Every structure is written in C-alpha cells, then in structure tokens.
Amino acid sequence: MDAARWDRVRSLLERVLDVEPSARAAWIAQACGADQELRADIETLLASDSHTSTLEPPDAAGLARILADCGAGQRVGPYELVRRLGEGGMGAVFLGRRIGADFEQEVAVKLIKRGMDTDDVLRQFQRERALLSSLEHPCIARLLDGGATSDGRPWFAMERIEGEPIDVWCAARALSIRARIALFLQVCSAVQHAHQRLIVHRDLKPSNVLVTADGTPKLLDFGIAKLLVADDGRPRTVAVERRLTPDYASPEQLRGEPVSTATDVYSLGILLYELLAGVQPFRDAADPLAARETPSRPSKQARRLEPAGPSERRIGSRLHRDLDTIALTALEPRVDRRYASVDALAADLRRHLEHLPIQARPATTAYRLSKFVARNRVAVATGSIVITALAAGLIAARAGYLEALEQGERARLRELDAKREALRANSVLELTRRMLSAASPHDVRDKDYTLRRLLDDFDSEAGDWRGEPDVEASVRQTMGVAYLSLGLLEPATRQLSRVLELLPQDSGDVALEAQLAWCDLLHSRADYTGGVERLDSIVARDPAPALLAAALCARGDALRHLGRYDESERDLDRALGLARGLQLPGARLVCNILNELGMTLIELDRRTDGETRMRECIELSRSTFGPRSELVATALNNLGLSMQARGELADAAQTLGEAAEIERELHGADHAGLGQILNNLGLVRIRSGDYAAARPLLEEALRIARSNLGPEHPNVATDLSTLATAHERLGDFAQAEEAFRECLAIRSKALGEEHADTLRALNNLGNLLGRRAKYDEAAELLQRCIEVRRRVLGPDDLALAASLSNLSGVLLNCDQMAEAESAAREAVSIYRARLGPAHVDLAAGLSNLSSVLLRKGDAPGAIAMLRETLEMREKLLDASHPDVSRDMTNLGQTLVEHGELDEGQALLAESLRLHRERGNAPKPTLARTLHWHAVAEERREHAETAEVEYREALELWRGMLGVAHANTRRTAIALVGLLERRGDAQNAQALRTEFQLPPTAKE
Amino acid sequence: MTEQSPAAMTELLNRMAAGDADAGARLLPVLYGELHALAGREMGGLAAKVTLQPTELIHEAWMRLVGGAPQSFENRSHFVGVAARAMRSVLVDHVRRRQAQKRGVDWLRIELDEVVDLFAERAPNLLALDEALERLSKMDAQLGRMVELRFFAGMSVEETAKILGVSEPTVVRGWRIARMWLRRELEV
Known part of the structure; x- marks a missing residue:
C-alpha cells in the first residue's frame, strides 16, 4: 500500500471508530462508494481491532522483575551492584561500587546462589580470610571482602579484572x-x-x-x-x-x-x-x-x-x-x-x-641426545658447513652406542666386568646429563663457552672414572665427540688422541669405536684421505655389524668428498644392507646412509636414483621420527638442491620451502639451519629470475647467520654474496656494492686472498663496479682475479672464463677494444669447450662478445651473435626470465641502431611487455628498453609516445645512476633533441640545465 | 537516582556524542529512568524495594547508540526515541542470533532471553513484527515510531505523546490503528 492510499485508509478508520458499531457497515459502504478494495481494507482492519493483549506493551513489572532478579541495584555490604558481569555455577558476578566512597572503586562482587548453607560458608570464610588476603601476586585477583546479604546469600568482593x-x-x-x-x-x-x-x-x-x-x-x-x-x-x-x-x-x-x-x-x-x-x-x-x-x-x-x-x-x-x-x-x-x-x-x-629434555619422559639416551643436537645446532653450525653435516650424523651414530651402554648390552657384559661397565656407563651418562642440563640456549657464543667450560671442568675435576683405562676412554671419547660437535677441534683432538692411547689396539670393538670417532675428527678437518685410510683398517677388522655399517657410512661420505664416487656408492650400498638388518641403532643410521648415498648418486649424475634415495630417507624419517624431524629437513634440503641443479626450479623451491618450514617449526625463526635453507631457496629464486622474491629470503638468511655466527663468519659472507646478487639484479647497485665489499673483506680475512671463495667475491665486486661505471677499480680487481684463477685453476677453468667475460665488458667501457675482444673471445672458447653448444654461461659470454663486436663496428657479426644468444636463452630459460627479455632488448637495440626498425621495435616492444608483466623487473634493462623503444618511436614520428618513454627512462636512470652517468646523459640528450625538434625550447633548456648538458650537445 | 535537569542532560548528551565515555556512563541511569519511569510507578510494592539500574539490555542499546556515528541529541525526547529504536533492534537481533546458533550460552543471552520471552507473550513472532513494522513505517512514519515507543520501550500514552509532540488522543487513536494493521498483517 502506498502512503497516499494509507492516508485515506487511516483517516476513514479514525472516523469509523467514532461511529456506533451497529451503524458502521452502512457508513463504510457509503464512504467507500464503488471502491471495493478500500472497503475490504477497512473491514478487515476493523475486524482485527480487539481488546486482547496482543501487541500491548509487555508488563513493566515483569521487566522490572527480570532486572531485579539479576540483582542490579541491590546493596551488598558496603557495595552497590551496578550490573551483572557474568554467570557461574555458584552464582552471578556483578560490577560493584563502594557506596559513599570518595573515589570510584569498582570491584567484582560474587553473589552466591540461593540454597547454600550461608552460616557454614561464612564460618569457613572467617577462618580462611586472613590466609586468602595474604595472596599477593600480580596474576591473582585480590579478595577484598565478604559477607551475607539481607536475604541470606553469601557474597564476596574481589579486585575487578577486565x-x-x-x-x-x-x-x-x-x-x-x-x-x-x-x-x-x-x-x-x-x-x-x-x-x-x-x-x-x-x-x-x-x-x-x-x-x-x-x-x-x-x-x-x-x-x-x-x-x-x-x-x-x-x-x-x-x-x-x-x-x-x-x-x-x-x-x-x-x-x-x-x-x-x-x-x-x-x-x-x-x-x-x-x-x-x-x-x-x-x-x-x-x-x-x-x-x-x-x-x-x-x-x-x-x-x-x-x-x-x-x-x-x-x-x-x-x-x-x-x-x-x-x-x-x-x-x-x-x-x-x-x-x-x-x-x-x-x-x-x-x-x-629451551629444547632441553623434559623430566616427564622416561629418559633414553637417544632421546636426550636428540634434544642435545636440537639445542646445540646453532653451536654445531659455528664450524663449517661440513662440520654441521658431519656432527649431526656423528651424534646420531653415538646415540646407538650409548644406548647399548645404557641397556647393558649383554654380549659386552659377558665380556667385561659388570661393575666396571656400570661405572663406565654411569660416568658417561653423568657427563651427558651435565652437558644436557648446562648451557642457556639463548646466546650462541655464550652457550659455546658454557658448554665448553663444562667439558673443560669435567676434564680437570677428579672423578672415579679415571684410572680404569677403558672407562676413562669412554668418558674422554664422549667429551671428544662433544667438543667436535661444537667445532672445537683442538680439545676434541686432545681427548680423542688420549682415547686411542688408552685403548690397546686389540681391545675389540671399543677401540674401533674410538678409531671411528677419530675419523670423524679427521673429516672435520677436511682430511678425508687420512679418514679413509683409518676407516680402511676398521673395515678390515670386520667389527660388529652396527659398527661396520657406521664405518662404511663414514667412509662413503669421505670418498664422495674425495671425488671417488663409485667407491663411495659401493660402501654406502653395503652399509645400507647391513644397517637395514640391525635392531640397533636402526632407523637413524639407515636414514643417514640413505642421505649420504643420495648425495653420492647425485654426484654420479644419477639424479633420479639419488633423489629416490633422498625420498626414501624422508619417508623413513617421517614414519619413524614423525613428519617433521631434523633428518627430514636435511634430506629435503639436499633433495631441493639436486632439483635445483637439474633446473627443476619450481620443484626445488617447493621442496626447499618445505624444508624451511620444518626447520622453522623445529627450531624457531632464528636458527642457523633455517638460514642455510633460506639461502638455498633464495638462490633458486634468483635462478628463476624472481629477484624480488629472493631478496627478503636472503636478507632473512643473512640476519640469521649474523646473529648466530657473528659478523665475520664465512657463512655470513656467502649470504652477503647471494644477497648482493639479488640487489644487483634488481638494480640496487649501491646496496649490491656494499654487500659485495663486505663479503670480500670477510673472505680475504678469514680464508686468505687466493681462496676460491675470495676470488669469486673479487670477481663479483669487479663486475658490479663495472656496471657502476667505476671502470678503473673494476678492471684492476678483475685482472687480479684472472691472474690468480689462471695460475691456480688452469687455463680452461669456467670461473676464469667468467672473469674474462666480465673484464671484457669493463675494458670495452674503457675503450680498450683489442684487450676487450681478446678477453671475450677467450671466455667464449672456454665455454664452448667445456659446456657444449647450449648453456646459459655460453650465452652470457656470447652476449659480451657481441658488445665488443658492435663497438668495433662489426654490426652483422654482433647481430648474428645476439641472435644465437637469444635463441639459446629462449630454449634454456622460461620466457619470463629477465635474461630473455634483456637479450631481446640487446638485439632490438642493435637492430634499431642499424636501421632494422621493424624487427628491432617489435623485439623491444615484446621486451617492454615482459618487463611490465613482471612488475618489479630489473630497472637498468627496463630503462634501456624504454630508451631504444623511444628511439624507434621517434623515428616513426610518434613523438609523443617517444617523449613519454624517454622521460620514464630518464627518471629510472637518474634514480639508479645519478645525473652524470653516461646512460642518464644519453637519454637526456635524446629527449632534449626531441623537444627542440618539436620547438619546445623552454623544456629543452630546463633539461639542459638540470642535467648540465652543454648548449649544443649531440649524442 | 539523582534528578537531572533537561539542560544538564543535553549537556551530557553532547559530551557523550563528542566521545566522552564518562558522560555516557552517567547518562545511562538517566536514560533508564526515562524509559521506565512508568514501569516504576506501576511496580507498586516492588518499586519501593528495588532501585532500578540500567540493565545489560539497555546497556547494549546504549552501546549501539554510542557506537554509531555521533548524533546530535537535541533533547531527551529525541534521545528516548532513538533508544527505543535501538531496543527494538537489540531484541530483534537477539532473536535472529538465537535462531541461528544453538550452542554457547552466556549471561547476556540468558538475560535477553528472558526479556524476549516477556515480549513474546504479546508478539509471538518478533521477527515478523519487526518486518511488518518496517512496512508500516514506510507508509506512516508517525505510527511506526509510536509502536516503537509504546511496544518496545514501554512508554505510556502520555510519554509517547510528549516525545512525538502530539496530543494524547492522537496517540490513543494512532496506537489503536497501528495495532489493527499489525494484527491483520501478522494474523494474530
């Protein structure tokens, strides 16, 4: 019904109500006339006029009762109840205010339900009152008062907590x-x-x-x-x-x-x-x-x-x-x-x-040691990466050994005096216990110190473990392994060599255990040859299967480091067969072996087999130790690295991401292990060309490494280097330079001037300085790098080729054409010889050489080479990879410069599209693409488009390189030329002033 | 309860509208008194013993008012009218929520449940009433407000007339017609 019609209905209704009921029908008939609808309306409405209580306001007294029952307004003791706060099994809680108080004191008043024996409750309250008011704790609401209401309900007043x-x-x-x-x-x-x-x-x-x-x-x-x-x-x-x-x-x-x-x-x-x-x-x-x-x-x-x-x-x-x-x-x-x-x-x-073993669990040594490893992973990582990897396996292998001790392995008890064995077990366990309960895990270096001091103290204090040679040997071996796991090689060597002295060569498996620990030490020192020699003799003695499997696993690992992959595989296969048949140490050893074997197979380029082993390791770890254990994270990391090497970047990223997640859950966000995985993940992102995604990962990795290892650790340098690469690819050259310089400084100091890693940092910094137009310093660094690499690595080394390729780019900018060309050609020939016809590095080298040829004026040669580069990269990389679009820009620019306007502009447009699609694409190439696309547009007399693109390029250049850089000036000059040709002298002059261009500068 | 002059109340309303929480707290009993002055008179014996204080129901209505955009409250009548609207929506919302979710009992629910039950004796289907009232208000805003004040806020004819600025006979007649229309719509 609309409002107008309702108005009519309402006014008729008002009038009909004054009419005698008996006369209403006639009145309505006359008032409505022929409007039957109106009449029906009036009649039906009148019919619903009644004197029932429907739609009467609810009984106010009823409302009041509800309100009264909820207690509001009531007085209890010195308080007035304001409103109900809550309801519990014992009664309701009210917000109370002290009556007549000068200050507003709000309390919570608990009004106990009817039905309690008030006297009893109050008697109890009187007894407990003093005690209850003695509770003073920041987390306890204070009890203030109590009593009974006039109708006999107990109440208590408490501090009000919101x-x-x-x-x-x-x-x-x-x-x-x-x-x-x-x-x-x-x-x-x-x-x-x-x-x-x-x-x-x-x-x-x-x-x-x-x-x-x-x-x-x-x-x-x-x-x-x-x-x-x-x-x-x-x-x-x-x-x-x-x-x-x-x-x-x-x-x-x-x-x-x-x-x-x-x-x-x-x-x-x-x-x-x-x-x-x-x-x-x-x-x-x-x-x-x-x-x-x-x-x-x-x-x-x-x-x-x-x-x-x-x-x-x-x-x-x-x-x-x-x-x-x-x-x-x-x-x-x-x-x-x-x-x-x-x-x-x-x-x-x-x-x-704090990753300490809890008391509630029946303590097995394996459990305690798993906590020990978890808690000390940061410390373990203070050594090199090699030590980290070794230490985890090493501690795990010891777990089985100690478990055997703890359980009093029968065969050995028959062999040895039971009492002495008990002493040995107790001493070792006492040391273990102390290690486990010592050391706050909050600060790494402090923890190292504490744990180290504990070990040192245990070594110097009197103890009944001394005197019995094989008991002392066991204790010292435990200490040695602990030192080793902390990366403290000196004291580890001292303890373990003493163990070897204490144990006669013919004392059976106990001596061999000690030998095995010694080998772990040798491996920590990267002395794999020495380790293998000793392991050979252990294996030759044909020890118990558990020991033999552990020894073969260690030898397989060492052999892989020595590049003797076939032998490594043979050892690990055999170890796997043995370990699978064992009760102790069981699954953990099997998992370790699978992991090692996987890595060896990957080195043998049997990646499918290797990754299968990794997956087996992951599955077994998951079913044995739960879905998210350290072993799973390690194996996932290795698997991810293998995928990365195969170029399966998406799979690698996913796998590494999973490893990172587990690591984060196991050890929190500040753990060194997580840092390493994030670094790997960042590398994969860089390889996928997703620099923007890589950067935060790498920054996080760097933060973790710094906080765990201190600012001058080689691992920090690694993270800096990767991060610098991301900065560089994103066009943030200043940040990249800073990171590369810090990386180089750390490596020079920690590893020496001629270490491969130092040289890589040197090469990267040199290359970057070239891109920042600091050509003299760039050339100097690269030449130094090339000199050492050629001397140390030989004439056909790929790293040498990379430096040569970089140097040629720098020399080109110094106008040393002949030197530039010879460096570029040498690099390409090394790449072709080592990498075959299609490889990303070869593509990079070709791209470099083409630049030299261009500058020499050999345009057809350069264009052919650029085409080869682009084709190679399109085949090897994803279309969205920045290198592909950069090649398009390079070729497109060259074609435009040499009059091939159609093809050139098409390539530049495609590159521009790819850049825009990526969002945060590297800025230098974008700027260059814009510049040359603008050039093409200008030649086609699309002056307006050209101006817009020049301006955008100019802003990018200025942001990256400043006003004085040649690239900035080149675009500025082009823009000034365009403006002048269009007669826009005013803006042209403004630009000349802004970019300090001479009055008649020409390109 | 302290007596508040209209001027003091307007002052409090303005301060509350400007975000002064203390003013809001002091207004609460005043608001309650306005809404239930009549109820207090009719309570007879009970009223002597119980000093009525704001209930959580009113409190929630209040929160709705305060929680909304600052409004200018010209006078008490206006404010009471707004409060009546808020009470209506609190109750209707509560019925809707009660229908939507079965689990989870808390104290406010218990209290509101009781109030809703009280209303349900007079209007078994509160949601249907709400919808019908919405239609009525579209045709006839004055009748709509009258129903809100009379039914949801429990205002007397006298109070309602004052708040709406009309004569008492107008309220009596309008109220009768509004109920006729609503009863027909709800078929009760």
Missing part, C-alpha cells in the same frame, strides 16, 4: 604455541604462589583465568571454592547440587575425595590441554570419570580439528611429543603419577621451550 578468558584470548589472537606456553607459565607461577600458602584453587578453568589488555593473566576466585565446598568434598549446600564445573574437575573431585595441590595440577593440565589442542579434553563426556582414564593426546586432538582454521592447523603440526607428554602427565588420573607440584609442571614446560 579481560578475556584465557582460551578466548589465545584463540582470538591465534597465539603461537610458544606464546601460549609463556602465558600458561605465568598462570602456573600464580598457582604455585598460592600453593606455597597452602591455598588450593579447586576450580581452575578458562573463565577463572582472565587475560587483561596488557597480556597479564589474572586468576579469579582463589580459595572461593574451598569456602563453598566442605572438606568431605560435598558442597556446603542444602540442596544436592553440583557446584563445580565437571569439565575441569579432577578425578578425585569427581569421586568426592579430599583435594590437594595435585587437584590444581590436574585442572592446569586440562587448561594446558585446551590451550594446546584448542579443545577441552573431557567436554560433555557421558561418564566424566571414565573419560579421565584415557585422555587422548592433545596433538591428536589438534590434528583432528585441523579443518577448523589455520591457527589450529599450525598448532596441530607444532605439537611435539614433549607437549603431549607434559599435558598427559599433568592429567594422570592417579595423583602419585601426576607432576608432584605446579613447579614441576612449569619446569618441564620451560625445559621444552
């Missing part, structure tokens, strides 16, 4: 597991504070743990439950009613048994479970007591919840077995199996955060 329940807080912020644990630890400290005063909370649950805006958890209702529940566990209530939230109650509470601090430990376990898994373990259980017998693991629950959201997914994957164990230990149905105190629970959580 916050969110802890579970809501965590979920809303998608807090990480670590952050959740940190928050939970604060809760633990508050509960422990109360326990020290013998106050048990008895009703810990998320709604009693509020987190304030500044992130502080606050525990509410401390001790209140005790006031409401009699000592026999039954509520102090007339009616039989369950007061406590059964979802969070301990089994003893559910059974109505006496409660103790262990009850709070249990409830904290449920809270922890819920924070970790995102779900309450016993919610809505039909039989709460039975459900508590078999709680499922939080990680399993978290995984089950995976579809629920990304935060759950992350949590599910991060839950470690440790956290499962901790939560389930707190949730032990039997009090005597639970953590004995909140402190014990908190301590284990802290140990977990």
Whole structure:
C-alpha cells in the first residue's frame, strides 16, 4: 500500500471508530462508494481491532522483575551492584561500587546462589580470610571482602579484572604455541604462589583465568571454592547440587575425595590441554570419570580439528611429543603419577621451550641426545658447513652406542666386568646429563663457552672414572665427540688422541669405536684421505655389524668428498644392507646412509636414483621420527638442491620451502639451519629470475647467520654474496656494492686472498663496479682475479672464463677494444669447450662478445651473435626470465641502431611487455628498453609516445645512476633533441640545465 | 537516582556524542529512568524495594547508540526515541542470533532471553513484527515510531505523546490503528 492510499485508509478508520458499531457497515459502504478494495481494507482492519493483549506493551513489572532478579541495584555490604558481569555455577558476578566512597572503586562482587548453607560458608570464610588476603601476586585477583546479604546469600568482593578468558584470548589472537606456553607459565607461577600458602584453587578453568589488555593473566576466585565446598568434598549446600564445573574437575573431585595441590595440577593440565589442542579434553563426556582414564593426546586432538582454521592447523603440526607428554602427565588420573607440584609442571614446560629434555619422559639416551643436537645446532653450525653435516650424523651414530651402554648390552657384559661397565656407563651418562642440563640456549657464543667450560671442568675435576683405562676412554671419547660437535677441534683432538692411547689396539670393538670417532675428527678437518685410510683398517677388522655399517657410512661420505664416487656408492650400498638388518641403532643410521648415498648418486649424475634415495630417507624419517624431524629437513634440503641443479626450479623451491618450514617449526625463526635453507631457496629464486622474491629470503638468511655466527663468519659472507646478487639484479647497485665489499673483506680475512671463495667475491665486486661505471677499480680487481684463477685453476677453468667475460665488458667501457675482444673471445672458447653448444654461461659470454663486436663496428657479426644468444636463452630459460627479455632488448637495440626498425621495435616492444608483466623487473634493462623503444618511436614520428618513454627512462636512470652517468646523459640528450625538434625550447633548456648538458650537445 | 535537569542532560548528551565515555556512563541511569519511569510507578510494592539500574539490555542499546556515528541529541525526547529504536533492534537481533546458533550460552543471552520471552507473550513472532513494522513505517512514519515507543520501550500514552509532540488522543487513536494493521498483517 502506498502512503497516499494509507492516508485515506487511516483517516476513514479514525472516523469509523467514532461511529456506533451497529451503524458502521452502512457508513463504510457509503464512504467507500464503488471502491471495493478500500472497503475490504477497512473491514478487515476493523475486524482485527480487539481488546486482547496482543501487541500491548509487555508488563513493566515483569521487566522490572527480570532486572531485579539479576540483582542490579541491590546493596551488598558496603557495595552497590551496578550490573551483572557474568554467570557461574555458584552464582552471578556483578560490577560493584563502594557506596559513599570518595573515589570510584569498582570491584567484582560474587553473589552466591540461593540454597547454600550461608552460616557454614561464612564460618569457613572467617577462618580462611586472613590466609586468602595474604595472596599477593600480580596474576591473582585480590579478595577484598565478604559477607551475607539481607536475604541470606553469601557474597564476596574481589579486585575487578577486565579481560578475556584465557582460551578466548589465545584463540582470538591465534597465539603461537610458544606464546601460549609463556602465558600458561605465568598462570602456573600464580598457582604455585598460592600453593606455597597452602591455598588450593579447586576450580581452575578458562573463565577463572582472565587475560587483561596488557597480556597479564589474572586468576579469579582463589580459595572461593574451598569456602563453598566442605572438606568431605560435598558442597556446603542444602540442596544436592553440583557446584563445580565437571569439565575441569579432577578425578578425585569427581569421586568426592579430599583435594590437594595435585587437584590444581590436574585442572592446569586440562587448561594446558585446551590451550594446546584448542579443545577441552573431557567436554560433555557421558561418564566424566571414565573419560579421565584415557585422555587422548592433545596433538591428536589438534590434528583432528585441523579443518577448523589455520591457527589450529599450525598448532596441530607444532605439537611435539614433549607437549603431549607434559599435558598427559599433568592429567594422570592417579595423583602419585601426576607432576608432584605446579613447579614441576612449569619446569618441564620451560625445559621444552629451551629444547632441553623434559623430566616427564622416561629418559633414553637417544632421546636426550636428540634434544642435545636440537639445542646445540646453532653451536654445531659455528664450524663449517661440513662440520654441521658431519656432527649431526656423528651424534646420531653415538646415540646407538650409548644406548647399548645404557641397556647393558649383554654380549659386552659377558665380556667385561659388570661393575666396571656400570661405572663406565654411569660416568658417561653423568657427563651427558651435565652437558644436557648446562648451557642457556639463548646466546650462541655464550652457550659455546658454557658448554665448553663444562667439558673443560669435567676434564680437570677428579672423578672415579679415571684410572680404569677403558672407562676413562669412554668418558674422554664422549667429551671428544662433544667438543667436535661444537667445532672445537683442538680439545676434541686432545681427548680423542688420549682415547686411542688408552685403548690397546686389540681391545675389540671399543677401540674401533674410538678409531671411528677419530675419523670423524679427521673429516672435520677436511682430511678425508687420512679418514679413509683409518676407516680402511676398521673395515678390515670386520667389527660388529652396527659398527661396520657406521664405518662404511663414514667412509662413503669421505670418498664422495674425495671425488671417488663409485667407491663411495659401493660402501654406502653395503652399509645400507647391513644397517637395514640391525635392531640397533636402526632407523637413524639407515636414514643417514640413505642421505649420504643420495648425495653420492647425485654426484654420479644419477639424479633420479639419488633423489629416490633422498625420498626414501624422508619417508623413513617421517614414519619413524614423525613428519617433521631434523633428518627430514636435511634430506629435503639436499633433495631441493639436486632439483635445483637439474633446473627443476619450481620443484626445488617447493621442496626447499618445505624444508624451511620444518626447520622453522623445529627450531624457531632464528636458527642457523633455517638460514642455510633460506639461502638455498633464495638462490633458486634468483635462478628463476624472481629477484624480488629472493631478496627478503636472503636478507632473512643473512640476519640469521649474523646473529648466530657473528659478523665475520664465512657463512655470513656467502649470504652477503647471494644477497648482493639479488640487489644487483634488481638494480640496487649501491646496496649490491656494499654487500659485495663486505663479503670480500670477510673472505680475504678469514680464508686468505687466493681462496676460491675470495676470488669469486673479487670477481663479483669487479663486475658490479663495472656496471657502476667505476671502470678503473673494476678492471684492476678483475685482472687480479684472472691472474690468480689462471695460475691456480688452469687455463680452461669456467670461473676464469667468467672473469674474462666480465673484464671484457669493463675494458670495452674503457675503450680498450683489442684487450676487450681478446678477453671475450677467450671466455667464449672456454665455454664452448667445456659446456657444449647450449648453456646459459655460453650465452652470457656470447652476449659480451657481441658488445665488443658492435663497438668495433662489426654490426652483422654482433647481430648474428645476439641472435644465437637469444635463441639459446629462449630454449634454456622460461620466457619470463629477465635474461630473455634483456637479450631481446640487446638485439632490438642493435637492430634499431642499424636501421632494422621493424624487427628491432617489435623485439623491444615484446621486451617492454615482459618487463611490465613482471612488475618489479630489473630497472637498468627496463630503462634501456624504454630508451631504444623511444628511439624507434621517434623515428616513426610518434613523438609523443617517444617523449613519454624517454622521460620514464630518464627518471629510472637518474634514480639508479645519478645525473652524470653516461646512460642518464644519453637519454637526456635524446629527449632534449626531441623537444627542440618539436620547438619546445623552454623544456629543452630546463633539461639542459638540470642535467648540465652543454648548449649544443649531440649524442 | 539523582534528578537531572533537561539542560544538564543535553549537556551530557553532547559530551557523550563528542566521545566522552564518562558522560555516557552517567547518562545511562538517566536514560533508564526515562524509559521506565512508568514501569516504576506501576511496580507498586516492588518499586519501593528495588532501585532500578540500567540493565545489560539497555546497556547494549546504549552501546549501539554510542557506537554509531555521533548524533546530535537535541533533547531527551529525541534521545528516548532513538533508544527505543535501538531496543527494538537489540531484541530483534537477539532473536535472529538465537535462531541461528544453538550452542554457547552466556549471561547476556540468558538475560535477553528472558526479556524476549516477556515480549513474546504479546508478539509471538518478533521477527515478523519487526518486518511488518518496517512496512508500516514506510507508509506512516508517525505510527511506526509510536509502536516503537509504546511496544518496545514501554512508554505510556502520555510519554509517547510528549516525545512525538502530539496530543494524547492522537496517540490513543494512532496506537489503536497501528495495532489493527499489525494484527491483520501478522494474523494474530
């Protein structure tokens, strides 16, 4: 109905209501006339006029009752209740204000439900009052007062806390597991504070743990439950009613048994479970007591919840077995199996955060050592990459050995005196234990120091392990391996050589174990020849299968480093066969062997086989040690590198990304291992031409390396070098130069002037300086590099070719044409000889040579070479690769310069399109492409397009190179010429001034 | 409850509109008093014992007002009219939410549930009423506001007349017609 018609209906209705009911029908008939619709409207509306209460306003008294029942406005003790804040099993909580107070004091007033035995509650309150008010902890809401209302309901006033329940807080912020644990630890400290005063909370649950805006958890209702529940566990209530939230109650509470601090430990376990898994373990259980017998693991629950959201997914994957164990230990149905105190629970959580072994788990040596390796990975990485790789395997191999000791391997016990063996095992384990519990993991260098000092102390202090040669040998061997894993080769050598002295050559496998450790040391010193020699003699002695497999694995690794790939493969194959049949050390050794074998096969260029082994290693690790272990990350990294070498860049990026993710989850975002993987990933991105994606990865890798290894470590130099390359490709030459210089400085100092890595840095810096038009310094650096490379690496080395190629570009810019050409030709001939007809490096060399030919005036020769380059690169690289578009620009520019306008402009346009498509394409080539495309446009008399493109190029050049650079000036001159030809003298003059061009400058 | 002069109230409203949270807090009881002055009179014995204070219901209505764009409150009547509109939307939203989700009980829900139940005795389908009222307001804005004030805010005829600036007989007649129309629409 529209408003006008309604107006009519309404006014008729108003009038008809004044008409006597008996006369209405006639009145309506007359008023509506022929409008039947209007008449029907009026009649039906009148029919719904009634005196029923429908649509009457609700009874105000009813509303008032609801409001009154919720207590607002009531006075309790000195407080007035303002409004209801919440509702619990025991009653409602109100915001209260102190009546007549000069200052606004807001409190939370808990008004207990009717039905409690008030006298009993109040008597208890009087008894506990002093104790409760002694609770002073930043995470505990203070109890202020208590009493009874005039109608006999008990009330308690507490410090008012504004916050969110802890579970809501965590979920809303998608807090990480670590952050959740940190928050939970604060809760633990508050509960422990109360326990020290013998106050048990008895009703810990998320709604009693509020987190304030500044992130502080606050525990509410401390001790209140005790006031409401009699000592026999039954509520102090007339009616039989369950007061406590059964979802969070301990089994003893559910059974109505006496409660103790262990009850709070249990409830904290449920809270922890819920924070970790995102779900309450016993919610809505039909039989709460039975459900508590078999709680499922939080990680399993978290995984089950995976579809629920990304935060759950992350949590599910991060839950470690440790956290499962901790939560389930707190949730032990039997009090005597639970953590004995909140402190014990908190301590284990802290140990977990610090990668220390937790107490709750039955400690096996393999487990402790796995934690040791995890915790010390940063330290391990302080050595070279080689040491890192070796140390992990080395520690793992020792794990089996120590496990055998710990379990008192029968055969050996028969051989040796049982008591002495026990002493040996105890001493070794004592040392292990100390190593594990020492050392804060927060600062790497500090940790090295601490752990090192611990080892040094153990070495110097008296101990009953001295005197018995083979016991002492075992202890020293453990110390030696530990030193080795820290990259401390000197003390490692001292210990291990002493071991060899202590053990007679014929003392069986024990001596061979020591020999094996010695070989690890030799490998750490890159003395693979010495290692192989010694390993030969170990293998010849035909030791027990476990030892033999470990020795063959070590020899296979060494042989690969020596380039003796066939022999390496043979050893590793044999080791694999042996290890697969073993109980101990089992899967870990098999995984190590598979990893080594994979790398050897890849070196043999049997990449498919190699990658198959890697995948097998990954699968076995996953099924044995869980989906995300160190071994998996290592193997994925190696697999990714192999894919990278095969040119499968997308697969490589994905695989390395997965490795990085695992690494991050295992060890956090600051771990050296992650840094290495990110560096590899950055390299893959660079190879894919995705420099913008590479740069943040490499910056992160560099940050990690610096913080772990200090600013002058060779690994830092590696990261700097890769990052500089990304800067360079993105056109950020100044940053690139800075990074290359720092890299060179580190390497010169750490590795010496003639080290291959130093020379590479020299070459890269020289090349970059050439691009920055610092030709003299560039030429000097490159010539120095070439001199050493030719002398050290020989005349046909590819690295030498690269430097020659770079030098030719620099010399070209110095107008030393003959030298430039000879350098470029030498480079191309090395490339052709070594790399065959199609290779990216050959393409680069050809591209360089073509520049020389152009400058010489040999345009047809140059164009032919540029065509060959472009074809080669189009075949080898993705169309979106920047090198392809650069070749297009090079060829297009040359063609335009030599009058082949059509083909030239088409190539430049295509290059421009590719540049624009990529978004953040390298700027120098873009600028050049713009310039030459503008040239072509200008020749076609498309002056406006040309001007726009010149200007864009000019801005790019100026940003990259400044106003004085030849490239900038060339574009500026071209633009000035265009403007002058168009008669725009004013703008032309402005440009001349801005770029300091002479009045009649010509190109 | 302290008596507030209209001038003091306008002052508070303006300060609240300017974002002064303290002013909002002090206004809350005043608002409540306005809305339920009549209720207080009719409560008889109960009223003597209970000093009414803002409920969470009103509080939420308030939050809606404050949470929206700053409005200029010229006088109490205007404000009460806005509050009535807010109460309506709070209740209707609550019914919708209650229909949409079954789990998750919190205290505000309990309280609002009770209030909704109270209204449901007089208008079994609050959502249908809301929609019908929307249609009515389009045809006849004055009747729409009248229903909001009378039904949702519990205003007396006298209060409603004052707020709308019309005579009491006009409210009586309009209210009767509005109910006729709504009953027909809702077939109750």
